[in-house]
Each structure stands twice: as C-alpha cells, then as structure tokens.
Amino acid sequence: MTGKLGRIIRFGLVGVVNTGVYYGLYLLLGLAFPYLAAHVAAFLLAMVGSYFLNCYFTFRTTPSLRTFLLFPLSNVTNFVVTTAGLYALVTWLHVDQRIAPLLAAVVAIPFTFIVAQFVLLGRPGQAAPLVKEEERTS
Template sequence: MTGKLGRIVRFGLVGVLNTGVYYGLYLLFKLVLPYMAAHIAAFVLAMVGSYFMNCFFTFRTKPSWRSFLLFPLSNATNFAVTTAGLYVLVTWFAVNQRIAPLLAAAVAVPFTFIIAQLVLTGRSKPVAPPIREEERTS
C-alpha cells in the first residue's frame, strides 16, 4: 500500500503494536512501581521502539540522530493527553488502572501521526512515492 492511505494504515499497525509493547511494559513495571511511574517508564521505552518502527515501516525513512532527538516532539501531545487522561480516568472516574491507559491513548493518535510525519519526513503532507525508472520510460 502506497501513498497517504498506506502511511495511515502502516501508522495504525505500528500504533497497535507499540500500544501492545507499552501496555505490556506498563503492566510489568506496575508490579514494582506506582502506576504513574510505570506509565512514564513504559511510555519512554515504547517511544524508542516506535521511532524505529515508524522510520523503517511507516514513513520508510533512514533513522538519524536529528530525527531521533526530534521524534519525542511527535509524542509530546500523546504523552500529555495520555498522562492527563490516565490521571483523570483513575482519580476522578475510578477507572481500573489496567484499562485507563488504553482509553487515554486512543484520543491522541491523530495528532501523533501528523507530528511524526512532519518530524520524520520534513513534510506535513505525504509525498507521492518516487517514480521508478521503468515507469518513466513507459
């Protein structure tokens, strides 16, 4: 799948996998840490994995130190929304600490895609896939 739809689908697949990684780490860390510390530790580790999955699979770009250091910007909104959402859901609405992170994370996905695309490709809109040499001569 190529083009904008392909990127969105790939981003969604990476997001699902990354959410699973985050959630598994969150549950593991929660065994020894308070829920908010477990959330932060799991989020940071999952973000590193997300960077590489998004470089290689979603946006098909070469990783660089520059984009690696800028990538957390794409997760700043995600982090703020999920952290605030986690707190609100657990503290104000007594949502189970095992379920709340999943609910809070769902809200931030569109914002994360737009910023990740900008950071990793340098464009706010996806570009068309490059034209292969054999397609030019046809």
C-alpha cells in the same frame, strides 16, 4: 500499501504494536512501581521502538540522530493527553488503572501521526527516504 493511505494504515499497525509493547511494559513495571511511574517508563521505552518502526515501516526513511532526537515531539501531545487522561480516569472516575491507559490513548492518535510525519519526513525533498518518492506514491 503505498501512498498516503498506505502510510496511515502502516502508522495504525505500528500504533497497535507500540500500544501492546507499552501496555505490557506498563503492567510489568506496575508490579514494582506506582502506576504513574510505570506509565512514564513504559511510554519512554515504547517510544524508542516506535521511532524505528515508524522510520523503517511507516514512513520508509533512514533513521538519523536528528530525527531520533526530534521524534519525541511527535509524542508530546500523546503523552500529555494520555497522562492527564490516565490521572483523570483513575483518580476521578475510578477506572481500573490497568484499563485506563488504553482509554486515554485513543484521543491523541491523530495528532501523533501529523507530528511524526512532519518530524520524520519534513517538507517534501528533505527526508532521506529508503524508498524513492515516486515508489511511495505509486
């Protein structure tokens, strides 16, 4: 899985793992906290794991403090859409609060990929890759 298609597939796999981690944390934290508080905490915790998986597995770049601090930008759209979607689904459409986050998350995925790629790789030649560019695209 090399090149842009491989990167997109790896991003999808990380997304599945990240969604599983988020959802497990959301359900667990939902036992002790209101659903929106559980959502925020689970989202933040899962985002840390997502950063490292995306660095090492998806984009094959070296983690740094700079990209770690910028990585949440890749999740701002995701967070806004999923939070608003979660609220709308639970409050207005009466969707079960255990299912609603999964439905709300689907819409934001493409935006998250684009911003994560820019944050972690920057412009060509800017990132500190683990794999040389010619190995990525071959």
